[in-house]
Amino acid sequence: MVGGYRANVANAATLESDRLSALHALNILDTPSEARFDRLTRIASAALDAPIATVTLVDEHRQWFKSCVGLDGREDDRDVSFCSVAIEKPEPLLIPDTLLDPRVAHMRVVTDEPFLRSYAGIPIATATGFRVGTVCIADTRPRTFSAADVGLLEDLARIAEDELNHKELSEALASWRESEQRFRAVFHDSTIGMTMVNGEGRLVEANLAFAAMVNIPPAELRGIPIMTLTHPADRDNDNIKELFTGEIDRYRREKRYVRPDGTWFWGALTASMLRDREGRPDVSIGMIEDITERKEVERMKDELVSIVGHELRTPLTSIRGSLGLLEAGIAGELPAEAADMVAIARQNTERLSRLVDETLDLERLQAGRVELNVRSVTPPELLQSTAQVVQRVADDAGIELVWEAPADLQLFVDPDRIVQALVNLIGNAIKFSPEGSSVRTIVKAHGSEALFTVRDQGRGIPLDQLDAIFERFRQVDASDHREKGGTGLGLPISRAIIEQHAGRIWAESVPGEGSTFRITLPLPLAKPPIAVYDRRAPRREELARAARRIGRRVLTFSDPETLAEADGFVLVLVAGAGLEDVDPGVPVIRIEGEDVDAAVVEALK
Structure with missing residues (x-):
């Protein structure tokens, strides 16, 4: 009963709020007197022999008279308003003797001036059905109201109601015409x-x-x-x-x-x-x-990336190998000065090779051309693989690595890509941490997500750069590139990887007290996998990412025949054509519209 009472109170409050909105939309409160309403109160007063007649509108804290006969002023408090009682129901409110009606007997207008003893009010409503006021008469003597009296008052109320709504309609039409004219102006110009x-x-x-x-x-x-x-x-x-x-x-x-x-x-x-x-x-x-020019730029960029990939990687690999052989003494022992120059050349070649590899990697990730090889894996497995890469770097820098992760947590991710992102984060933490400090990596369940935290004790990141560090080639300090090395692409690559998994990555920091990087990844629901099919890699990954966001495990397919032969999933999401002649044996749902996330959520309900 208590819950039902609260619901009723909430519903009443909502209805009153809507009623007030409808009243204010009329734009009639506090407007000057108008003959069309004054005629109604004069007719009501004369025809029904009543000293008081009003067209009243009931606001939040007051009753306001659009027209009034027999009373001074244009408004009064709502707590002395008979009309406020009248609008509670659609039927007429008839009070032959106010002293005998407990709803109004205590009101100031009954016990004091003007000593009202009888009242008859007919609610008037907006075109949307909200009762916002009344047409009413009142007297200082008790009286009964005949059917003819009530009928006349109802006729006058309907006229007042029509006048109110004609005004609302005319204003709405004027507004519609104005917006149509604006629309046409925008359309044509x-x-x-x-x-x-x-x-x-x-x-x-x-x-x-x-x-x-x-x-x-x-x-x-x-x-x-x-x-x-x-x-x-x-x-x-x-x-x-x-x-x-x-x-x-x-x-x-x-x-x-x-x-x-x-x-x-x-x-x-x-x-x-x-x-x-x-x-x-x-x-x-x-x-x-x-967007022809943009498409041409994208085409040229793709060509450039392809050229970089094919024309630079091979010679760089050859140059790096040759320099390595020279360092190893294949051509005999080099003079000290020449050996130093070869070492510098080899190091710069390796750096350039990393830059080429990471640039190509980032381009493929952002273009959706990298498909995830997802499988079930536990956080300790991910951290163990990460440690194998970064432990020697940490030992050389005198940094302690601390790992914490639950063994019973199951993730459905591409482990190689997640390890790549973690290596980037932990590698950065080691690079900017003072000798003798520690870098802690913690994984735990956080609602429907797994939360990864990498925390260091380094110099920290200024607050105004917490977002910028995820952009290409951004460094907190310009000297970091020279002193710390790196390509400036590690964090953008990590963000692209995490976002492809439908996760989030961000940084927190207090300058001088260290930095904390956090990653969230959706935990898989206890539901069977679904399939995603599209010949276009970017669209395929977009659908897969939308499904992963809501915790569904995903298998992706680019070939209809391969899809038809596969099993282990309960339905297929497709974005375009290509499955018309193939029966995968499960429901096929086509995803349309601009909002892919909403469409996938609706499809997987």
Whole structure:
């Protein structure tokens, strides 16, 4: 009963809040007298022989008279308001004798001036159904109210109600017209291409910017199927039908648009639904940004990365090997000065090789071209593999490494990648810690996540650089690059790895007291794995990452035949075409829309 009482109190408070919002939306409180309401109170007073008649609106702490006959002032406290009682129910409130009604007998207006003894009030409501006030009469003598009296008062209340809502409607229409004019101004004058497409997939309207992109006058675009302007290779993944059926409310994609002369350009399309005043789908609004230049830059960057990978790695490996052989004495013992120069050359070659490797690694990670080889693993296994890499470095630097991790915690990760991230973090901690100090690595369960903490006792990181250190080639101090070494890519790579696992990584620090790096990784739920299929590696990893965020174990596939032959999963998530002729033997759910995380959560409910 106590819980039910609290719920009722909460519901009442919510309803009152909504009622007040509806009242304030009328924009009528504290406005001047108006003839259309004054006529009503004069009619009520004369026709019903009542010395007092009002059109009253009940605010949070007061009752306010839009029109009043027989009373001084325009408002009074709500705690002496008969109208506040009247709006509690939709029926008329009739009080033949106030002294006999315990709801009002104690009120000041009954026991003191103006000594009200009878009252009749009819609630008036907004168009949304909230009772916000009354049309009422009051008398200083007891009296009964006939059916004809109540009928006349109800007629006057309906007129007052219509006047209130006509005002609200007219203001809403004016606001709608104004916003429509603003929208059309933005639509036509925008420097971004904009289109309106109907449910049949035909252009209703296009602005000047889009017309210039496709080199077709706006008037000639009306009625053209949008597909005729889309590159044939990009027509399969359009979501216009899903927009109009309500399956999705918006989507974003990159596609190519074709001009009449056969040339084409890349456009980033964001489409959403514009509904009419009744809430029905009207037209799809598309915003198109020309990203041809960006695509060309991405292509050139990919080519550069490929060139770096193939053209630099091989000669660098050869140079490093040759220098190593010279240091080992294959050409005889070198003079001391020459030996020093060879050592410096070999060290710089190794550094350049690491830079090339890490740059390529980061590019692949950020482009989603690195697929995770996930399996079940415990934190102690991860820390043991990490220790094998960093222990000698710590010993040489005089740093104690402390490890704490529960053996009964199961993670579903790519162990090689997680170890790579941990090596980067712990390696940095060792590098910036004073001799004789310690670096502690702790793993524990934290709700639905595993929390990794790497804490050192070094100089710390300024607060304004806690985020910047995860950017490429960023160092806390410019001299660190010379004195401490490193490429400046370790932390960005670690962040990319953790985010690919649907985790988070961040730093905390008090300058002079050391730094703490934290990683969270989702713990797998006690549910069977799911499969993710897409031929495109970035899209495949995007779906997999969204599923990992909610604790699901994921198997990824790029080949439909391989998927069809596999088992051990309960459903397949797909983002595009490719499974039409393959039956994996489990449900296949297509993920659409711009918000992949929300779509995956909905699909896996």
